[in-house]
Amino acid sequence: MSAPRSLEALIDALRKLPGVGTRSASRMAMHLLQHDRSGAEVLARALQQAAASVRHCSRCYTFTEQEVCDTCLDTTRDATRLCVVETPADQLAMERTGAFQGLYFVLMGRLSPLDGIGPREIGLHKLMDRACDGIVQEVILATSFTAEGEATAHVLSEALKTRGLRVTRLARGVPVGSEIEYVDLGTIAHALADRR
Amino acid sequence: MSAPRSLEALIDALRKLPGVGTRSASRMAMHLLQHDRSGAEVLARALQQAAASVRHCSRCYTFTEQEVCDTCLDTTRDATRLCVVETPADQLAMERTGAFQGLYFVLMGRLSPLDGIGPREIGLHKLMDRACDGIVQEVILATSFTAEGEATAHVLSEALKTRGLRVTRLARGVPVGSEIEYVDLGTIAHALADRR
Ligand SMILES: [Zn+2]
Ligand SMILES: [Zn+2]
Numbered sequence: 001m002s003a004p005r006s007l008e009a010l011i012d013a014l015r016k017l018p019g020v021g022t023r024s025a026s027r028m029a030m031h032l033l034q035h036d037r038s039g040a041e042v043l044a045r046a047l048q049q050a051a052a053s054v055r056h057c058s059r060c061y062t063f064t065e066q067e068v069c070d071t072c073l074d075t076t077r078d079a080t081r082l083c084v085v086e087t088p089a090d091q092l093a094m095e096r097t098g099a100f101q102g103l104y105f106v107l108m109g110r111l112s113p114l115d116g117i118g119p120r121e122i123g124l125h126k127l128m129d130r131a132c133d134g135i136v137q138e139v140i141l142a143t144s145f146t147a148e149g150e151a152t153a154h155v156l157s158e159a160l161k162t163r164g165l166r167v168t169r170l171a172r173g174v175p176v177g178s179e180i181e182y183v184d185l186g187t188i189a190h191a192l193a194d195r196r
Numbered sequence: 197m198s199a200p201r202s203l204e205a206l207i208d209a210l211r212k213l214p215g216v217g218t219r220s221a222s223r224m225a226m227h228l229l230q231h232d233r234s235g236a237e238v239l240a241r242a243l244q245q246a247a248a249s250v251r252h253c254s255r256c257y258t259f260t261e262q263e264v265c266d267t268c269l270d271t272t273r274d275a276t277r278l279c280v281v282e283t284p285a286d287q288l289a290m291e292r293t294g295a296f297q298g299l300y301f302v303l304m305g306r307l308s309p310l311d312g313i314g315p316r317e318i319g320l321h322k323l324m325d326r327a328c329d330g331i332v333q334e335v336i337l338a339t340s341f342t343a344e345g346e347a348t349a350h351v352l353s354e355a356l357k358t359r360g361l362r363v364t365r366l367a368r369g370v371p372v373g374s375e376i377e378y379v380d381l382g383t384i385a386h387a388l389a390d391r392r
Pocket of ligand 2: 253254255256257258264265266267268269
């Protein structure tokens with residue numbers, strides 16, 4: 001005795017999602033079949049629709065359904081500043097601050113030599129072409145403050161500086177709302193060094 | 197600026213899966229679009245295929261693609277014993293032991309009054325009809341050994357006994373491979389009371 005073949009196939013497909021093991025794939029499949037068949041249909045159509053229509057903006061490489069995304073097309077933005085982020089989610093977070101009026105370049109990853117993700121995979125050449133359009137004056141590196149994100153920022157910074165561009169990095173420091181007592185020591189040390 | 201509409205729709209649909217929040221739904225969608233578009237297609241088809249072809253066995257209520265499942269159709273099994281489990285996964289676990297040759301009834305849940313899951317939702321009437329076919333002599337309750345699973349077993353047991361059926365329950369006891377020192381006290385007490 002075993003599960004029906006189409007149920008096995010569904011569990012296999014769900015298990016390929018990041019962070020989903022056999023047990024949770026099985027729970028998801030059971031839930032959909034037992035309680036939410038219309039949810040299964042909606043998810044199937046959403047997958048097909050997104051796979052068919054989402055592509056990368058030819059200028060900033062973020063996800064879009066157009067050749068060039070709305071942000072890149074927005075002529076009211078400051079085209080002299082280019083902010084480099086790892087993912088579309090990071091770009092959205094920057095936008096939500098309302099503090100940045102320039103344009104973006106989305107790496108769609110960060111350097112991770114152990115995983116085979118080098119300068120080519122994160123589009124270093126595309127970024128160099130984009131940043132050297134003669135309009136961009138400052139490139140703001142907003143990659144993560146992790147080992148990989150810092151290494152990425154370092155490599156990009158070296159490459160961009162050779163082209164005479166001004167390269168800056170988001171400030172490290174104590175997060176807003178933190179009590180000093182609970183902030184990790186490395187952060188305090190950086191905040192002290194970068195005091196203003 | 198916001199994510200493309202079809203990407204938003206995909207994240208929304210993924211977020212409806214059990215155990216998936218906004219953040220992991222977003223990570224799943226990004227992963228599929230960035231690294232595994234064929235995986236998105238495979239998952240979409242698996243969802244549609246399973247939703248279209250998986251139904252409940254008319255005799256034991258487990259998932260099957262047939263009117264009556266292979267297990268219920270298997271004439272070599274002992275039709276005098278009926279094992280009641282909560283889910284198809286529990287049924288598979290019982291089958292893998294190789295220790296049970298009888299038939300099954302799958303509740304597809306357990307009593308949970310706070311969630312509105314009462315005797316009707318777990319198919320008490322269907323179970324009574326099934327168990328009173330004149331062939332079944334013993335009903336083995338293999339619901340979970342949790343508060344809800346025990347309550348379910350109690351209610352089923354009371355109902356089945358009124359029809360003159362022999363009702364048994366899986367033994368509680370010390371799991372195979374356990375050191376007594378690390379077994380919880382309730383389990384030890386039950387194993388002592390049920391000693392043999
Ligand atoms: Zn763009
Ligand atoms: Zn059946």
